[in-house]
Amino acid sequence: MTIYIAADHLGIEVKKKIIDYLNNNDILVKEIGLENYELDDYPDFAFKLGKLVKEDEGSIGILICGNGVGMSIAANKVKGIRCVRATDTDDAFKGKHHNGANVLAIGANLEFETIKEIVDTFISTKPATIERYLNRIDKIIKYENGEYNEL
Numbered sequence: 714m715t716i717y718i719a720a721d722h723l724g725i726e727v728k729k730k731i732i733d734y735l736n737n738n739d740i741l742v743k744e745i746g747l748e749n750y751e752l753d754d755y756p757d758f759a760f761k762l763g764k765l766v767k768e769d770e771g772s773i774g775i776l777i778c779g780n781g782v783g784m785s786i787a788a789n790k791v792k793g794i795r796c797v798r799a800t801d802t803d804d805a806f807k808g809k810h811h812n813g814a815n816v817l818a819i820g821a822n823l824e825f826e827t828i829k830e831i832v833d834t835f836i837s838t839k840p841a842t843i844e845r846y847l848n849r850i851d852k853i854i855k856y857e858n859g860e861y862n863e864l
Contacts, residue, residue, distance in 0.1 A: 715772035716836070717765050719745045719758040721784070724777030724821040727828060731775065734829055740836070742775075756787040759818075763791030766815055773815050775832065780820035788816050792857055795850075797835075801827070805834040810841055813850040 716735070720728035732742050745761045747753075755778045766774040774796075776784035781798040788796035796816035797808025800823065808814035817835045819828055841847050855861035 715769050716740065716742045717745055717762050717769075717772060717774045718742050718776075719747065719762045719774070720749070720777035720821070721755040721758055721779075722749050722751055722753050723779040725749050727777050727819075727821045727825070730825055731777070731828065731832060735832070755783045759784045759787035759796075760791060763788045763794040763796075763816065767791060767793040773836070774817070775835075776816060776818045777821055778818070780822050781818040782820075785818035788818060795853065799831050799835065802830050802834040805831045806838050809835055809838040811846050811849075813841055813846075813853075 718728055718732060735742050745758065745765060747758055747761055759776055762774045762776060766772050776788060776796070778784045785796045785798035788794050794816055795812060795814045796818050797804060797812065797814040798818040799805040799808060800820070805817060808817070817832070819831055841850060852861055
């Protein structure tokens with residue numbers, strides 16, 4: 714599994730720590746290739762990472778900004794991306810297992826121990842297998858493709 718990672722200017726240090734943490738645990742991470750600068754814009758990072766995850770079937774992404782909200786909103790605009798903003802391991806687990814999230818957005822404002830737990834949970838959580846979760850994910854995909862008519 715490929716893991717892509719990106720951060721805006723507020724998440725640079727956390728991104729570096731996550732990369733080191735994962736590499737030290739024999740998990741390779743790919744940065745997306747956009748440069749950071751003082752007034753960079755989180756949507757650029759979210760859109761590029763989203764496109765890479767969408768094109769690389771089975772991959773996942775990790776986005777970091779001030780609190781994770783902006784990255785999540787922007788990433789969810791990329792067709793095929795379901796991004797969860799997680800502030801704890803329950804969010805990360807349910808986002809991936811219940812809702813089919815393929816991108817994790819986290820805030821640089823969290824303690825790094827909490828961030829490690831969230832990242833570990835997201836990476837290790839298996840995708841949904843329960844029919845009711847799969848049906849919900851399918852509705853989201855169909856709606857995104859213009860195939861689902863709301864009730």
